[in-house]
Amino acid sequence: MTAGAWSPYILTLVTFAPLLGGLLLILFPRRDRDIRVFALVVTLLTFVLSLHLPVYFLRGQTDFQYQVDKQWVSTPNIHYHMGVDGISLWLVVLTTFLTPLCVLISWKSIHGRVKEFFILLLILETALIGVFTSLDLFLFYFFWEATLIPMALLIGIFGHERKVYAAVKFFMYTMIGSVFMLAAILWLYAHTGSFDFVEIRDQIMSGTVPKFPAAAQWLFLGFFLAFAVKVPLFPFHTWLPDAHVEAPTAGSVLLAGVLLKMGTYGLLRFNLGLFPEQSRQNAPWVMTLALIGIIYGALVAMVQPNMKKLIAYSSVSHLGFVVLGIFSFTQAGLNGAMFVMLAHGISTGGLFMLAGILHERRHTYEISEFGGLASPMPVYAASYLVIVLASVGLPLLNGFIGEFLVLSGAFQDKAVYGILGATGIIWSAIYLLWMYQRVFFGKVAHPVNNSLSDLSGFEKVAIWPCAAVALVMGVAPILWLAAIDPAVQAALTPVAGVASRVVAP
């Protein structure tokens, strides 16, 4: 078969390959090694399959590609409608890229219930990919909710001391946030007769949805709340540090790398796509929340004695940039938001893996327990430095490109947003580099750290791809932006239309 013939099936394949692997894994005997190898093979295979998407993606087109649209349930009118554009494309690839690394990083660190761990991980991967590929609102909600269970179980079973509290908190926050989205989705279905994203968007644009103007603000808030909890935006963020600190490394990587992006992706796709006018109107306070998130997250990160908590709060700060970029409604801002999403996935995923490696050796995340690690663990320290610099936003690494674009978008919108946002970069340099200094430089403070072993083979294979991708993204962002730019432009058109309407009459 030629590559073109694969296209209608490729999304289904990529989405459900991990689930299939997970189901096969149930039948496996409890031989941990075989299970690990099998999980690695499945996730790698999924990654390779997913590379089909960017390779054959028609850049410059704004339509959804690789679409499948089949009826699943006749009444209510639910379709199995999948497709990707430049926005979701890279998020799918990010997911499939990070999961094999999660398998590698969990190779040694997960001892008991190995089978359950990898089954949950594979199910989670399917749900995550599904969130980004589904174009039917029902299907989207289906996958959205489906991510909850495996993630909560990963935290609750394989986490650290306060795992149960963290798992339940994570579950309840996201569950309660997303039921409002369900109500909004049901309202849309009741008044449009369709769950199809494209169909609903077209109906809203043409103004044929009854009672829409009265309900639009509530619908916007319904979707917004679900996504804001997930991002997490400032007042809804308290679940995140708990979940991160207690989660096993692989859980943290996927949580920071992909789960949080579900929120920003949702804002971009659904809030902007379906309610451009309300997005405009609500932008000022959303931007304010984003700015508070950037600065507050950074300040709290600075004083954290716990390395993992520090990284968790840095996520609050970074994701603030994404929201800032999205609600600046500028081409640069949205491009930047997309790029920060990807860059943050890579660099924070990498940071969590590095923190996990340290925890495995010392069973603590306390920064004060370390110091001078550069001499016993030189390779580790060097890898850590690359990832930290990527996260700080050093030019030539991936963090810089995204944040630069976001800030230039924010400046175009209103200078004050840009100025306040820019301080976030300074803060991030302070807390990350200060943390790096305390952990790696100086003399070895605790003698026990002298005997720490450097990166093992598995760990190198898990970390170095992150570092390499961070570098490539920083040097040649065009490889990613070529697909993102047209999609973002398409996403902006309705908002721009609103703006000109607001100005013109």
Next chain:
Amino acid sequence: MIATHAPAFSQTLPQSADYIRILPEIILSVFGMIVMVLEPLLDEETGQRLLGLIALVGTLAALGATWFMAQAPGLAFWNMVQVDGFSVFFHVLIIAIAAVVILSSYEYMAVQRIRAGEYYALILFGAVGMALMSSAIELVLIFIALEISSISSYVLAGFRRNEASSAESSLKYFLLGSFATAFFLYGVALMFGATGSTNIDQIGRTLVTGPIPLLAFVAVAFMFVGLGFKVAAAPFHIWTPDVYEGAPAPVVGFMSTAPKAAAFAVLLRVVFVVNVHDIFWVIWISAALSMTLGNLGALVQSNVKRLLAYSSIAHAGYLLMAFAATPALGTSAAMFYTAAYAAMNLGAFAVVSHFANSGERYVTLEDYEGLGRSSPLLAATLTIFLLSLIGIPMTGGFFAKFYVFSAAVKANLIWLTIIGVLNSGVGAYYYLRIIVMMYMRESRKEVPVTRVPIPLGLALAACLAATLYLGIFPNSVLQYAQDSAWQLVQPGPPETPVSALVSTLSESR
């Protein structure tokens, strides 16, 4: 005011088609009697097994009979029984529940040392009453069927006869239950006073013609009290936790699904066919109260049976949302919900009853600690049922909630929907607690878990298959529910059912 009955039918004798229309009930009664007769003739050892087998065969035969019943739609026995898609749906559901309960009781009977004869017979007789409730359209017949099913349930609740809690459960259920049925009967009487008829179709046609008298509204409200008690809807729910806690676990599985399904079937007919519009607010309030009180109550329970009791109150609330919606959508959503709820709740109780062990010793949340490690398969099964009760995708519970909420939004019940979705968010917490206990805590005391015997395994597999099937391929069941709901609420011109009966009668001659 007094409506004339069609004179042709008051004279005729029942025809063979009439008997086919109640064939499942006949078969269940016959098998129930066989069980009763054989019971004293067998010694205890063989009795346990054989009687259960006979009862099971009875339910399966009755399940087969629903096919014949479905082939003969129409009225029977002087307009007292109506066979349509709606009643066939509930027949299949109720009889299937009875079959699963019998399967899951097999082991329980032996472990708890309960004489099996009356037990199985009562389940069969109870099923007769419930099945009849779903097809009766004559209020007096509905009352009789309700009594048949209730009396069986009262006795079944007290079956752990050497346990004080079981006796308490039975007595409470009986006292409050008879009070509630009295309300229902009073409602029937008032309705007769208001419309001069006790036939639901007839009443519906009478009420359509003019303004609805206050008396009719009061009558429906009284009937709602009686049926609300049976479905454990707030504010008539107080009995539920105590009764569920004391009654034998498989019986609770039965009580929380089959009589509820039957009572909802009657309620659907009463609410949507009689169509007294003002009852809307009564249902609205009851739905909101049930969801909220049920969920809040469940949050603080430490006994799994009580927890599931409160959860069943909450689910009654979700289901009642459908009754506040428009007839066609609401009916089909409620039908789907009862089916999905039956599958997941029955499954959950089957696991609980197996795990409880002799004397129902292990029913607190702490007993479930570490179950995920000691018996992974059982824990995984229970997890799926609980996830379905939460309403997580891939399970029947998800689509069930989804359809109900969707029907409510379509009917513009935004506030009720918001109360509903919030509640389902809060509700997730206490189901999650059980999952947390099983997987995230280590067991602190020795809880013996015996192997799952084959009959129970079959029962669990059936519930699991149904839960997942409804969660992944909901279309066929929903389509069926929609078609039959449409028949129910749009019966066509008033003469149609009668003329259809005439033609079937003349054919059978």
